Structures are given as C-alpha cells and as structure tokens.
Amino acid sequence: MAKGKKTAFFCQNCGYESSKWMGQCPGCREWNTFVEEPTASCGKSVSGSVSRSNGGNRSEPVQLSHIQIQEDDRVRTEIEELDRVLGGGIVPGSMVLVGGDPGIGKSTLLLQVCRELTLRQHKVLYISGEESLRQIKLRASRIGEFNDQLLLLCETNLELIRSTIERTKPETVIIDSIQTMYNEEVSSAPGSVSQVRESTGVLMQIAKGMGISMFIVGHVTKDGSVAGPRVLEHMVDTVLYFEGDRQVAYRILRSVKNRFGSTNEIGVFEMQEKGLIEVKNPSQVMLNGRPTDASGSVVVCSIEGTRPILIEIQALVTRTNFGLPRRTSVGIDYNRVNLLMAVLEKRAGLHLGDCDAYVNLAGGMKLGEPAIDLGVVMAVVSSFKNKVLDPGILIFGEVGLSGEVRGVSMAENRVREAEKLGFTACIMPKANIESIQGKYKIRLIGVANIKEAMGYL
Numbered sequence: 250m251a252k253g254k255k256t257a258f259f260c261q262n263c264g265y266e267s268s269k270w271m272g273q274c275p276g277c278r279e280w281n282t283f284v285e286e287p288t289a290s291c292g293k294s295v296s297g298s299v300s301r302s303n304g305g306n307r308s309e310p311v312q313l314s315h316i317q318i319q320e321d322d323r324v325r326t327e328i329e330e331l332d333r334v335l336g337g338g339i340v341p342g343s344m345v346l347v348g349g350d351p352g353i354g355k356s357t358l359l360l361q362v363c364r365e366l367t368l369r370q371h372k373v374l375y376i377s378g379e380e381s382l383r384q385i386k387l388r389a390s391r392i393g394e395f396n397d398q399l400l401l402l403c404e405t406n407l408e409l410i411r412s413t414i415e416r417t418k419p420e421t422v423i424i425d426s427i428q429t430m431y432n433e434e435v436s437s438a439p440g441s442v443s444q445v446r447e448s449t450g451v452l453m454q455i456a457k458g459m460g461i462s463m464f465i466v467g468h469v470t471k472d473g474s475v476a477g478p479r480v481l482e483h484m485v486d487t488v489l490y491f492e493g494d495r496q497v498a499y500r501i502l503r504s505v506k507n508r509f510g511s512t513n514e515i516g517v518f519e520m521q522e523k524g525l526i527e528v529k530n531p532s533q534v535m536l537n538g539r540p541t542d543a544s545g546s547v548v549v550c551s552i553e554g555t556r557p558i559l560i561e562i563q564a565l566v567t568r569t570n571f572g573l574p575r576r577t578s579v580g581i582d583y584n585r586v587n588l589l590m591a592v593l594e595k596r597a598g599l600h601l602g603d604c605d606a607y608v609n610l611a612g613g614m615k616l617g618e619p620a621i622d623l624g625v626v627m628a629v630v631s632s633f634k635n636k637v638l639d640p641g642i643l644i645f646g647e648v649g650l651s652g653e654v655r656g657v658s659m660a661e662n663r664v665r666e667a668e669k670l671g672f673t674a675c676i677m678p679k680a681n682i683e684s685i686q687g688k689y690k691i692r693l694i695g696v697a698n699i700k701e702a703m704g705y706l
C-alpha cells in the first residue's frame with residue numbers, strides 16, 4: 250500500500266475492521282480472511298448516506314400519525330414462490346440482495362423476473378458485470394420470449410451505470426453481481442470489502458433517490474477471494490439466499506431479512522431445461538420415492554415461515570466397528586442430534602453409546618425447527634430396534650432433556666397438511682391435542698414423553 254494513505258484490515262467474509270492483521274476473524278470466526286485495504290475515509294464515503302438525501306437542510310422530526318403510506322403499491326412478479334418470500338411483491342424503491350453459491354441459479358431467477366415484469370410493461374434494466382450480452386441472450390433463449398421493455402447493459406463502472414439509469418429511467422434495475430462493480434473513488438480492487446460497501450452505498454442512493462427497485466446479486470464464497478454478501482446484509486432492505494446442492498435439482502429461496510415482510514419464508518424451485526420452475530406443493534415432492542417398509546424412516550412436519558412442509562427423516566444406527574462411535578447428520582443440526590441421542594440413552598435406556606448413527610433429511614433441505622425433534626428420536630429408535638413405523642403416520646413435537654414431549658406452535662396447520670396428503674394418524678404432543686380434537690378425520694395420538702411415543706413402533 251502506498252505511503253501516507255490510511256489502511257486497515259478487513260475480513261472479506263463479514264466486513265470486520267481491524268487495525269492489525271489477524272489469523273481468525275473475531276466477528277465470524279473464519280480463518281485467513283483479513284486483507285489490507287484503504288479505509289473508507291480515503292475516498293468519499295457514501296455508504297449509509299440515504300438519510301443525508303435532503304441535502305444538508307436541517308432535518309425536522311415528524312409525528313408518526315402524519316406519515317402517509319400507500320398500501321397495495323407492491324409490484325407482483327407473478328412468480329408466486331418469489332412473491333411470497335418478498336412478502337407479497339416488490340416494494341418500489343427497495344433494495345433486495347440475492348445471495349448464493351456460484352452456479353446455483355441467481356442470474357437465471359433474476360432473468361425470469363425480468364421476463365415477468367417486462368411482460369407487464371415494466372421497464373427493466375439488467376446490468377451484468379460477469380457475462381457478455383451474447384451469453385445473456387443464450388440464457389434468455391432457454392427461458393422464453395422477451396419483449397423490448399428489457400434493456401441490457403454490460404458495465405462495471407458505477408458512474409457510467411448511474412448516468413445510464415438516469416438517462417433510461419427504468420422501474421427496476423438488476424445488478425449482476427455486486428462483486429464486479431467498480432467505484433473510481435475507492436482505490437481498492439472490485440470485490441474487496443470497501444469496494445463492495447461503497448458500491449452498494451452508491452446504488453442505494455440511486456434506488457432511494459429515484460424510487461427504483463433494485464435486485465443485487467452477491468456471490469457467497471468460501472475462500473474469501475471476494476467479499477461475501479454478509480458485508481452488506483445490514484445495508485439492504487431484504488436479503489434472500491438461494492440454498493441447495495448444485496447436484497440436486499431443488500433450490501430453496503429463503504428470506505433471512507425483510508423490512509417489508511416476514512422472514513424465514515421459503516420458496517421452492519426446481520432447475521430444469523427451461524430455467525427455474527416453481528414447486529407449488531413441496532411436501533408432495535419431498536415425499537416422492539419414500540420407502541414405506543424400511544426401518545429408520547419417518548415423516549415429520551416443519552413450519553417454514555407460514556407454510557407447513559412434510560419431509561422424511563432417515564436414520565441408520567449400526568454397531569461401531571472402531572472405538573469411537575461415529576455420528577453424522579445432513580440437513581439437521583449435528584449437536585441437536587447428539588443431544589437427542591443422549592436423551593434416548595438416559596431416559597429410554599437405549600444403549601446407543603456403542604453405535605454409529607447417521608441421520609439425514611431427504612431432498613437437500615435444511616431444517617432447524619425443534620418440532621422435528623420427536624421425528625429424529627423415532628427414526629433413531631426405529632432403526633436401532635429395526636422396527637418399521639406405519640408409513641401413514643406423521644410425527645411432530647419438541648423433545649426436552651428429561652424426555653418429555655413439549656407442545657409446538659401452529660399444530661393445527663401441521664395436522665391439516667397431513668390430512669391433505671393422505672396421512673392416517675399423527676403422533677403429536679399431548680399439550681397440543683385439546684384445541685384440535687374432533688376437527689379432523691385424521692387420528693390424533695397425543696404423547697407426553699418419548700417412551701409413550703416409542704410404544705407406537
């Protein structure tokens with residue numbers, strides 16, 4: 250770094266700033282992510298300057314009752330799974346960050362958004378810093394017909410982008426991706442923390458100033474070569490993450506922050522020949538190909554946002570060949586699985602101490618809701634005892650450390666979804682049963698502890 254310029258070390262993963270280099274980031278616990286960069290004060294800092302937009306005038310506080318809002322001004326993309334995750338559509342002037350691993354389908358989804366919006370005579374400007382116009386055209390031809398409301402631009406210089414936006418006045422702008430954008434006033438390279446932060450600040454000014462809604466693509470990288478989207482999570486209005494394996498066709502779009510709607514809402518898509526197709530009934534899809542006569546397989550229900558999703562948990566418990574038992578989990582928190590196995594050992598007298606255990610969630614989903622606890626327990630016991638659970642039974646309930654089964658929220662939604670998909674019985678917390686009893690044809694089995702539940706195997 251040149252002499253005389255102030256520099257600091259930034260974590261490329263979360264943006265943590267430090268005056269000296271460190272091996273591990275105290276903010277996000279990642280290793281080797283610190284890189285020396287000029288501090289923002291060298292260039293003209295613009296991030297967080299939305300509040301300054303009234304140009305140095307004295308700002309006057311106002312009463313809450315005097316603020317007027319217009320309802321129903323959201324723009325629906327008509328991609329239902331996306332609209333729900335956004336909280337009902339795009340809010341004009343809002344900034345949405347779409348994060349995810351490279352190749353997961355961010356550009357594809359946003360191009361599909363462009364198509365739907367332009368079909369409804371919205372003017373959209375798609376700015377790509379990664380692909381040539383030809384590449385975009387090739388992708389577009391796979392997705393379908395486009396009309397002339399869509400403008401494309403290959404550019405990475407923010408000043409040119411600003412002037413183009415001012416000239417063409419689009420209603421929606423898509424930036425693919427923020428890590429390629431370049432602000433001349435900041436001396437560090439594109440993709441570095443300061444560059445990504447300042448560029449987002451500039452874009453934010455444009456979006457809020459002109460009332461344009463903006464989608465920003467941010468790559469998640471493990472090696473820290475470019476700054477991850479975590480750096481700007483706090484600046485934007487909505488943060489959506491694309492999850493899923495590139496090998497598995499299902500993609501889950503999850504909202505982790507939303508100033509205009511509920512979080513933890515998910516949208517499910519499937520990557521096909523012609524782009525991303527919505528999966529309207531994920532439960533049905535997740536249960537496809539489920540074995541009905543295998544031990545260690547149970548179906549649980551988890552509420553994602555407002556929607557119940559039925560999903561299969563599989564467990565395989567075998568005798569350990571080497572000294573230390575091996576435990577792995579896919580899609581479920583590893584520590585939670587260990588805890589539940591300890592509860593089984595102590596409260597139900599199962600000798601799991603010399604057993605390997607593998608617990609998997611089918612379909613590449615990740616679930617963190619405690620309501621799946623009882624399902625994990627039943628899957629492990631079913632595999633351990635080699636007894637098959639009736640495939641028409643759905644299980645949900647939280648398990649406590651003394652082996653008790655606790656009530657969960659939205660029990661009725663879960664029961665309703667189970668009945669809809671043709672299940673014949675629900676093993677569920679006793680505490681939840683009273684309010685639902687008699688409303689549905691499905692048989693409800695209330696259990697108070699894991700021993701009672703194990704009796705149904």
Ligand code: TYD
Nearest residue numbers: 351352353354355356357391521522523524
């Ligand atoms: P892309 O949107 O380029 O990913 P990102 O922008 O997140 O890096 O999607 C890349 C993958 O999607 C690529 O491997 C090809 C696949 N794909 C399809 O399977 N079908 C399609 O119709 C399209 C457009 C892409």
Ligand code: MG
Nearest residue numbers: 355356379425
């Ligand atoms: Mg892309």
